[in-house]
Amino acid sequence: MGFFSRFLIPNPSPVIYSSMVAIGVTVLLIIVGLTHFKKWFFLWSGWLTTVDHKRIGIMYLISALLMLFRGGVDAVMMRAQLAVPDNKLLDSQHYNEVFSTHGVVMILFMAMPYIMALMNFVVPLQIGARDVAFPRLNAVSFWLFFMGAMLFNISFVIGGSPDAGWTSYFPLAGNEFSPHVGTNYYMIGIQIAGIGTLMTGINFLTTILKMRAPGMTLMKMPMFTWSALVTSIIIIFAFPVLTVALIMGTMDRLFATKFFTMTDGGMDMLWANLFWVWGHPEVYILILPAFGLFSEIIPTFSRRNLYGYRSMVASMVFISIYSFFVWTHHFFTMGQAAYVNSIFSITTMVIAIPTGIKIFNWLFTMWKGRIRFTVPMLYSIGFIPLFTIGGVTGVMLAMSAADYQYHNTMFLVAHFHNVIIPGVVFAVLGAGTYYWPKMFGFMLNERIGKWAFWFLTIGFCLAFFPMYITGLDGQARRMYTYSESTGFGPLNMISFIGAALMAISFVLIVYTIYYSIRHAPRDVSDDPWDARSLEWATHNPVPEYNFAIIPQVNSRETFWDAKYKGHELFKGDYEKIHMPNNSGGPFILSCIFFVFGFALVFSIWFLAIIGLIGIFVCMAHRSFEIDHGHYISVEEIIETEAKFGGVNKWK
Amino acid sequence: MEIDHSQPLEYSTEQNRLNILGFWIFLGAEIMLFATLFASYFTLVDRTGNGPAGAELFEITPVLAETFLLLTSSFVIGLGIHAMRIGNKKAMLTFFVITLLLGLGFIGFEITEFITYYREGATLQTSAFTSILFTTLGTHGAHVTLGLFWGLFIILQVKKRGLTPETANKSFIFSLYWHFLDIVWIFIFTFIYMKGMT
Amino acid sequence: MNMKELFPAKQVWGFVFSLILTFVAILVYFFNMSKATGMTIFILTAFIQAAVQLVVFMHARETDDSKSIFMTLYCAIFLALITVFGTILCMIWGWSY
Numbered sequence: 018m019g020f021f022s023r024f025l026i027p028n029p030s031p032v033i034y035s036s037m038v039a040i041g042v043t044v045l046l047i048i049v050g051l052t053h054f055k056k057w058f059f060l061w062s063g064w065l066t067t068v069d070h071k072r073i074g075i076m077y078l079i080s081a082l083l084m085l086f087r088g089g090v091d092a093v094m095m096r097a098q099l100a101v102p103d104n105k106l107l108d109s110q111h112y113n114e115v116f117s118t119h120g121v122v123m124i125l126f127m128a129m130p131y132i133m134a135l136m137n138f139v140v141p142l143q144i145g146a147r148d149v150a151f152p153r154l155n156a157v158s159f160w161l162f163f164m165g166a167m168l169f170n171i172s173f174v175i176g177g178s179p180d181a182g183w184t185s186y187f188p189l190a191g192n193e194f195s196p197h198v199g200t201n202y203y204m205i206g207i208q209i210a211g212i213g214t215l216m217t218g219i220n221f222l223t224t225i226l227k228m229r230a231p232g233m234t235l236m237k238m239p240m241f242t243w244s245a246l247v248t249s250i251i252i253i254f255a256f257p258v259l260t261v262a263l264i265m266g267t268m269d270r271l272f273a274t275k276f277f278t279m280t281d282g283g284m285d286m287l288w289a290n291l292f293w294v295w296g297h298p299e300v301y302i303l304i305l306p307a308f309g310l311f312s313e314i315i316p317t318f319s320r321r322n323l324y325g326y327r328s329m330v331a332s333m334v335f336i337s338i339y340s341f342f343v344w345t346h347h348f349f350t351m352g353q354a355a356y357v358n359s360i361f362s363i364t365t366m367v368i369a370i371p372t373g374i375k376i377f378n379w380l381f382t383m384w385k386g387r388i389r390f391t392v393p394m395l396y397s398i399g400f401i402p403l404f405t406i407g408g409v410t411g412v413m414l415a416m417s418a419a420d421y422q423y424h425n426t427m428f429l430v431a432h433f434h435n436v437i438i439p440g441v442v443f444a445v446l447g448a449g450t451y452y453w454p455k456m457f458g459f460m461l462n463e464r465i466g467k468w469a470f471w472f473l474t475i476g477f478c479l480a481f482f483p484m485y486i487t488g489l490d491g492q493a494r495r496m497y498t499y500s501e502s503t504g505f506g507p508l509n510m511i512s513f514i515g516a517a518l519m520a521i522s523f524v525l526i527v528y529t530i531y532y533s534i535r536h537a538p539r540d541v542s543d544d545p546w547d548a549r550s551l552e553w554a555t556h557n558p559v560p561e562y563n564f565a566i567i568p569q570v571n572s573r574e575t576f577w578d579a580k581y582k583g584h585e586l587f588k589g590d591y592e593k594i595h596m597p598n599n600s601g602g603p604f605i606l607s608c609i610f611f612v613f614g615f616a617l618v619f620s621i622w623f624l625a626i627i628g629l630i631g632i633f634v635c636m637a638h639r640s641f642e643i644d645h646g647h648y649i650s651v652e653e654i655i656e657t658e659a660k661f662g663g664v665n666k667w668k
Numbered sequence: 669m670e671i672d673h674s675q676p677l678e679y680s681t682e683q684n685r686l687n688i689l690g691f692w693i694f695l696g697a698e699i700m701l702f703a704t705l706f707a708s709y710f711t712l713v714d715r716t717g718n719g720p721a722g723a724e725l726f727e728i729t730p731v732l733a734e735t736f737l738l739l740t741s742s743f744v745i746g747l748g749i750h751a752m753r754i755g756n757k758k759a760m761l762t763f764f765v766i767t768l769l770l771g772l773g774f775i776g777f778e779i780t781e782f783i784t785y786y787r788e789g790a791t792l793q794t795s796a797f798t799s800i801l802f803t804t805l806g807t808h809g810a811h812v813t814l815g816l817f818w819g820l821f822i823i824l825q826v827k828k829r830g831l832t833p834e835t836a837n838k839s840f841i842f843s844l845y846w847h848f849l850d851i852v853w854i855f856i857f858t859f860i861y862m863k864g865m866t
Numbered sequence: 867m868n869m870k871e872l873f874p875a876k877q878v879w880g881f882v883f884s885l886i887l888t889f890v891a892i893l894v895y896f897f898n899m900s901k902a903t904g905m906t907i908f909i910l911t912a913f914i915q916a917a918v919q920l921v922v923f924m925h926a927r928e929t930d931d932s933k934s935i936f937m938t939l940y941c942a943i944f945l946a947l948i949t950v951f952g953t954i955l956c957m958i959w960g961w962s963y
Contacts, residue, residue: 150686215697223690226934253693254945257701265708265803274792274799275717276708282715282796287708290956294704294949341945345956352963353956360955633817640821640838679929692926692935696942703946707953728895735888743881746923750874759872847923851916858891858912866895866904 023619027177027197028110037174066599068152071559073159074138075456078449080163081131084122085523087170091119093520096480100513102501112497113180114173114199120183124303125207126166128437131445132306133162133217136245138456140221142552142559143242145230145568150223152597158213158220160607165210168614172202176619179203182495184292185266187277187285192270201618204267209610211256211263218252221245230551232570236330239550239573240323243330244309247337248302254341255298262291271620286352293344301340303437305333307444308375311397314451315379317548318394319386322574325378332371339368349417350424358417365415369408376405391546392466396447399474400439407435410485425495428488431481438477446473446526454545458558459537465529472522480515483508549577554586556661562594562649565658591658594649602642606635676753677836684837691841695848702852705804709860717795722864725785731861734777735853738812741770742850749843757831760839761823767846768819771812778809801860808856811849818842880922887915 026033051057064072094115098107107115141149149155172178179199181190190200225246229238238246266288268274275281277288316323323329345353345361379401388394410432414420423429446469453461484492492505499505544553551568554576566587571578578584613628615621671680679685713722748763782802785791792802822842826835891911894904920926926935 150690219690219693219697222693223686227686227689227931250941253697254700254942257697258704258949261701261704261708265799268792268799268803272792274803275794275796276712276799278796281717281719281794282712284712284715284796284957287711287953287957290711290953291704291708294953338941338945341948342952344952352961354960354962357956357960637817637821640818641825643834685929685931688929689931689934692931693938696938699939699942699946700949703949707950710950710954711957728892732892739881739884739888742919742923743877743884746877746880747872747874750877751872754871756872844924847919851919854888854912854915854919857888858908862891862895862908863904866898866901 023198024175026174028114030111033173040171040174061601062599065604066156066601068148068156068597068599068603069561070137070141070148070152070155071456073155074134074136076159077130077134077137077162078456080166081127081134081445082527084127084130084166088119088123088127089520089523091115091122093516095119096509096513096516098497099499099509101510102499102503102506104498107497109497110180113182113495114178116495117179117182117185117199117203118169118173121169121179121203121207124183124299124437125210126162126169128303128441128445129214130162130166131449132248132303132441133159133214135241135310135445135448135452136217136221136248136306139452139552140242140245141224141228142455142555142563143239143550144225144228144233145551145564145570146224146228147563147567147594148597149220150228151220153600153603154216154220156600156603157606158216160603161213161216161610162210164607164611165206165208165213165614168209168611168618169202169206172199172206176202184289184296186292187266187269187288188279190266190270190288191278191285193279198618201267201270204263204270205614205617208260208263208267209614211259214252215256215260218249218256220249222249222253225249230568230570232575236327237570237573237575240312240326240329241306241309244305244312244333247333248305251298251302251305251337251340255295255302258291259295259299262288262295265291267617271617286348289348289351290344293347294341296347297344298340300433300437301336303441305337307441308333310444310448310451311379311400313548313550314393314397314447315382317451317546318389318391318397319383320389320547321382321386322549322577323378324381324384325374326573328374329378332374335371336368339364339371343368346415346417346420349420355417362415362417366412369412369415372408376401391450392461392463392470393447393451395467395470396443396450399470400443400447403439403443403474403477404436407432407439410435423488425493426488427484427492427494430494431484431488434477434481434484438481442473446470451546452552453533454541454557455552455555455559459533459539459541460545461529461533462537465525465532469522469525469529472518472525476515476518476520476522478515480512480519483511483515544576544580547580549574551576554579560657560661562596562654565591565594565654591651591654593651594654595646596649597646598644600644602635602639606632609635671833677831677833678752678840680833680836684833687837688841688844691844695844698848698852702804702807702855705800705807706855706859709800709804712796712800713864715796717797719794719798720788720790721797722801722860725788725790726861726865727784728865730777730781731857734774734781735857737770737774737777738850738853741767741774742847744770745843745846749840752831752836752839755831757826760831761826764819764823764826764839768816768823771816771819771846775809775812775816778805804860805856808849808852811852815842815846815849819846876922880918883918884915887911887918 051060064076067073094107095112098104098112137155141147176198179185179202181195181200181203185200185203188194190203225238225242265274265276269276269278275283277283277285279285312323312329343361343365345357346365349358349361379397410428414423414429414432450461450466453459487505487508490505492499492503541557543555543557546553551570554568555563564587566589568575568586569588571584575584575586579586609628609631613625613632616624616628670682673680679688744763745767748760748767751759751763790798792799819842822835822838826839829835888911891908894907899907920939926932926939
């Protein structure tokens with residue numbers, strides 16, 4: 018019993034117990050369902066072993082939506098707890114667990130994979146390629162993310178959730194103040210997922226640099242691809258910092274090292290410093306692809322090409338490198354001298370400039386355009402004013418002296434949600450709708466989608482704008498309750514109503530998907546939005562090889578030119594196409610990582626060593642493996658293309 | 669896969685070129701990894717708590733031995749790649765084996781070094797300084813150790829399958845890894861040991 | 867086996883130069899130079915030796931991808947320096963708590 022007692026939840030509650038039951042039942046249902054419908058082989062051969070960027074993208078998307086549910090439930094719980102003073106819904110311990118998991122889940126397991134989903138699906142198609150540079154590595158990236166997320170997610174039913182915030186500062190995150198395993202889950206779960214992300218960065222940078230279709234110079238790339246390029250650069254240089262920080266945090270907790278301790282020379286602030294050296298570039302990893310997506314959607318639905326292509330590119334390149342110069346603004350109040358704060362204050366304020374240039378360029382793109390108010394366009398139009406408000410509050414926070422008033426109040430919470438939700442969430446929801454027909458072969462219902470948009474937007478405003486006021490009035494963040502005499506009650510109640518509206522919007526989004534699966538017609542054209550870039554020059558659904566013939570690129574809007582200006586996109590004859598083989602390696606490797614991570618969380622050393630050996634065995638096997646892929650013959654291509662009506666068929 | 673015979677073997681296919689570029693980018697990420705360790709080292713170097721400082725621990729002889737072994741191994745693997753390019757499989761394998769033996773020697777000295785520090789009261793858990801010292805040296809040493817196994821696997825593959833575009837590509841990438849570890853060692857040698865002893 | 871063929875001059879001179887640079891760094895230890903002089907010598911010898919490795923041994927300039935490779939390296943080194951010096955600035959030089 019002693020060995021098993023470590024898996025008990027230190028602070029259980031009825032909600033946690035019912036979740037345990039729900040998880041158990043769901044897993045059972047999945048296993049029974051797969052067996053009954055005889056889908057194990059289909060699951061293994063089509064999805065668990067796939068190296069196809071399109072399928073990997075879809076798996077990221079499904080994971081992100083599941084995590085959006087979890088993170089959203091956390092959010093509603095928090096808002097419900099704070100809706101009235103002295104509420105008893107969540108006690109302080111559970112409130113801590115909820116806001117910690119909310120932050121980690123929403124940023125690392127919802128927003129990141131949503132972006133990875135779109136990057137994976139769209140970028141190879143946009144550059145006219147047949148897959149990414151390293152398809153096998155791409156699968157490893159997904160499965161490592163998935164296993165890291167799963168490891169983190171089971172914490173609240175086995176062993177206990179992390180509860181030291183999504184930033185997990187030391188000394189709170191150390192063994193003295195967080196003795197149970199929750200923070201181990203944090204350190205190790207995020208580490209495993211982070212390795213996957215780093216691999217993605219390397220993969221996509223190589224892909225975009227080397228695998229563009231002939232004629233596509235860097236300055237002819239679509240904007241989403243540009244954003245994927247700069248995002249990959251940020252990932253490559255930022256994630257190793259997190260890797261080291263997490264290793265040091267893990268070692269402090271598991272091996273009694275003295276990196277961040279209060280004794281023996283440890284320096285707790287070093288954690289905060291390293292975390293944010295990674296953390297600030299991380300938020301740009303989130304927002305730059307969002308900017309890229311808006312740059313695809315807005316021109317399509319304004320029926321104009323993007324205004325100021327060069328300055329859009331320059332601003333994103335500038336932001337990506339510059340994002341590494343501002344990190345100290347996350348801890349202005351925590352011990353540096355005033356002159357250090359001043360330096361970072363100035364660098365932080367500068368980064369608003371290229372962002373502002375982008376906002377103006379999007380407005381100029383819409384100016385005198387013929388705007389169609391589709392769901393993706395609504396999200397884009399909503400983004401512009403709301404993100405701008407969030408951005409300017411960022412400049413307020415950037416003033417280090419003033420930040421002594423704002424830091425760790427609800428003002429800060431309002432700011433970052435104000436940039437992430439209208440920025441990232443609107444972008445991925447809008448782009449999810451935009452690319453849905455290309456991914457799944459049918460359109461999402463516009464009417465329900467518009468209801469979801471309005472519930473989300475109004476809910477967002479109601480939820481977060483009051484927080485600016487309560488923050489200035491002194492309401493601190495990460496506080497599980499407040500007394501009536503503070504006067505925070507009425508505005509917090511409004512926030513709760515806003516959160517409820519956002520919850521309804523999530524239900525509507527799910528309903529949109531369900532309704533569309535049931536009722537949407539499946540004879541959608543390849544190019545339902547009359548779009549401008551190469552990913553739309555593919556069939557519905559996109560065949561395994563993407564393009565039967567690699568396209569010839571002549572301009573920034575090659576597909577538009579092919580439709581309306583007579584450019585010939587696909588020249589020449591079919592040739593046999595080389596494609597990579599599926600492989601069980603990535604999935605198996607990631608399962609072993611899960612076991613290894615789980616063992617470390619609970620300090621089960623013999624299992625951890627077995628897991629580590631398993632990982633090395635997988636790597637050795639890969640080294641000796643001979644796998645030359647397979648060829649798709651010309652006959653097969655002719656057959657597939659004939660089913661779809663051949664190339665160049667939209668003319 | 670189409671083979672371009674005008675290029676050296678390791679670059680001769682499209683996938684080969686992708687692999688090499690991808691690995692250089694990975695090395696860029698590794699530079700940031702070690703930079704973070706160095707940043708932490710410089711922050712914690714004087715935080716010795718109740719334990720010893722670098723000046724008390726470091727000795728010139730093992731450090732010079734380690735440096736010479738690794739530097740020479742980097743030179744030897746360079747010769748190995750050159751031999752590969754002129755098609756001399758036997759010389760290439762000989763040079764690769766010598767490289768790994770020198771690397772093994774390096775690890776031997778480093779393990780002895782760690783044991784010596786342990787006996788002198790500097791353990792991983794003694795202070796912030798010793799924690800970051802062992803972690804930085806240990807991360808480099810773990811990379812070298814991984815390299816010994818990886819290099820061995822490549823030697824076995826070249827022996828069995830000969831010099832093909834795939835094996836040449838793997839050997840070249842391994843050599844990039846090995847040279848990179850020598851570069852990291854140069855910085856460790858200079859800014860941890862030399863700086864600590866002066 | 868032709869010795870000249872197996873030991874190309876460029877590689878041999880690269881190795882010798884690396885040994886010399888290492889030796890120069892060691893001189894700081896043996897001659898007890900001042901902190902400032904020592905640091906300058908350390909920085910110069912370390913970075914030059916790194917450059918020798920990159921160009922002579924790692925064939926960084928050889929292919930069409932050399933532009934991408936050098937851009938990656940410049941970015942990495944630049945951001946590495948920012949991280950190292952920014953951390954030291956916040957945690958030591960500018961630490962006032």
